[in-house]
Amino acid sequence: MTARRTKFYLNKAEGKWQGVCAGIADYTGIDVLWVRVGAVLITLMGAFPWTLIAYFLTVWMADNKPAGLYLDRAEEKFWQGVRSNPTASTRDVRSKFRDIDRRLADIEMFYTSRNTRLADEIESLR
Incomplete structure (x- = not known):
């Protein structure tokens, strides 16, 4: 336990x-x-x-x-x-996770969107 x-x-x-x-x-x-x-x-x-x-x-x-x-x-x-103060604690944790989630969404959008510069750099490495 x-x-x-x-x-x-x-x-x-x-x-x-x-x-x-x-x-x-x-x-x-x-x-x-x-x-x-x-x-x-x-x-x-x-x-x-x-x-x-x-x-x-x-x-x-x-x-x-x-x-x-x-x-x-x-x-x-x-x-x-x-x-x-459990309400403030949960509010702080939600705020931190919301910020992390927003940043991850920005990274995902950057890498999944059509980015020709990034695609050219990846191709030049092959």
Whole structure:
């Protein structure tokens, strides 16, 4: 079974305790320090038992991050962008493919059209 790159995973390799904050940081692209500070602040501002319950439920329900999920940092950033705004990601990919398709159509038209100069060059090479 292949791992899904748009799923939330616990990151125990970079985590301090169970990897929940590091997993949130990986999922969102926010620095792990700010995720930890936010978790502590939310806990201290009155959500004490609920943040611990949510933390333990996350540890219990989430899977560990598979080794080799991303090839490099650029691929990880790409998938973070897909998770944050999938519509923009698909729009960017469609735009790139549309540009490539247009360029290929231009090349095909150049080589399949009646081009006497090109035909003369090919004949001179024979």
